[in-house]
Amino acid sequence: MKLQKDFQQYAQESDLENDLNNRLKLTFDEIKKNNPNLSLDEVLYAVYDKVKDNYNKPFDVLRNMILKANNIDELEYYTKNVRKDLKYYIEENIFPQYSKNDGGHNIAHILEVIRRSFALNDTFKLGLDDNMIYAIASCHDWGKYENHATHHLIAAKNFMNDEGMKNFFTDEQRKIIKEAIEDHRSSKEDEPRSVYGKLISSADRNTRIEIVFIRSFFVAHERMPETNIEEYLDYTIERLSKKYDEENPENMYFEDKTYKVFLQDMRDLLKKEKDFKNRYCMVNHITSRKNRVQDEPGEIANTKILKK
Ligand SMILES: [Fe+2]
Numbered sequence: 001m002k003l004q005k006d007f008q009q010y011a012q013e014s015d016l017e018n019d020l021n022n023r024l025k026l027t028f029d030e031i032k033k034n035n036p037n038l039s040l041d042e043v044l045y046a047v048y049d050k051v052k053d054n055y056n057k058p059f060d061v062l063r064n065m066i067l068k069a070n071n072i073d074e075l076e077y078y079t080k081n082v083r084k085d086l087k088y089y090i091e092e093n094i095f096p097q098y099s100k101n102d103g104g105h106n107i108a109h110i111l112e113v114i115r116r117s118f119a120l121n122d123t124f125k126l127g128l129d130d131n132m133i134y135a136i137a138s139c140h141d142w143g144k145y146e147n148h149a150t151h152h153l154i155a156a157k158n159f160m161n162d163e164g165m166k167n168f169f170t171d172e173q174r175k176i177i178k179e180a181i182e183d184h185r186s187s188k189e190d191e192p193r194s195v196y197g198k199l200i201s202s203a204d205r206n207t208r209i210e211i212v213f214i215r216s217f218f219v220a221h222e223r224m225p226e227t228n229i230e231e232y233l234d235y236t237i238e239r240l241s242k243k244y245d246e247e248n249p250e251n252m253y254f255e256d257k258t259y260k261v262f263l264q265d266m267r268d269l270l271k272k273e274k275d276f277k278n279r280y281c282m283v284n285h286i287t288s289r290k291n292r293v294q295d296e297p298g299e300i301a302n303t304k305i306l307k308k
């Protein structure tokens with residue numbers, strides 16, 4: 001009897017899920033058909049705006065549901081026109097280099113920067129070369145573990161010295177790729193020399209509060225392990241308030257909706273000290289604020305390295 005009830009409940013739930021998925025798929029198809037010029041990111045926002053009142057879920061969650069319902073793997077979608085042999089070469093030879101980097105600049109970060117580079121290229125209709133975008137994003141933090149301060153130069157040199165990479169690009173393209181990697185650092189005062197440099201600099205910015213928290217706590221382990229968590233949280237609020245209060249806090253040349261929403265959410269959260277601290281601790285699984293930074297492993301210790 002109980003089994004039958006469970007089964008009925010399961011069937012009902014799965015019907016409901018199918019129904020929700022179908023609705024997301026239909027809305028997605030309809031918006032895409034009526035607005036053929038929108039980028040994937042823009043379509044996702046449009047679907048979200050249309051269905052959000054019925055679903056009552058935050059954008060990030062609904063966004064993933066929409067992608068799943070439509071069977072879209074974003075990375076595959078964006079890199080579909082990248083040369084297969086270049087992709088294979090980079091996956092085999094460059095991606096493994098990132099296991100030497102710190103947790104804030106591992107392969108998960110690179111995959112996110114690849115995704116963002118293509119998304120911005122699409123949204124702003126830059127029409128840049130797909131293979132060059134892929135190479136720049138894939139190489140931009142290569143060898144960062146050697147030296148944080150000069151890592152942009154190290155990565156550019158690694159790209160230029162790599163024999164295999166020479167097969168895929170002309171000398172002119174290699175020069176643009178090298179300069180873009182050199183120019184990607186957000187603290188650099190000069191403007192990047194090309195639109196490729198502006199793209200990678202922009203794609204390298206964080207656009208998720210969770211990721212900022214994970215990466216910042218990782219850096220805390222390296223730089224201030226002895227600090228008490230409560231004091232560390234106060235320090236972080238002060239530091240981030242200063243940073244995100246500025247007009248253009250980072251070298252962001254292509255401010256899309258994703259970035260604007262992130263910036264607004266971050267600024268709002270920074271004004272609510274209690275909420276900020278709770279969310280920070282939740283993301284990094286902090287068990288007691290009386291502990292020191294080094295006593296709490298943080299989320300990055302649990303993060304699985306993404307394998308493509
Ligand atoms: Fe980066």
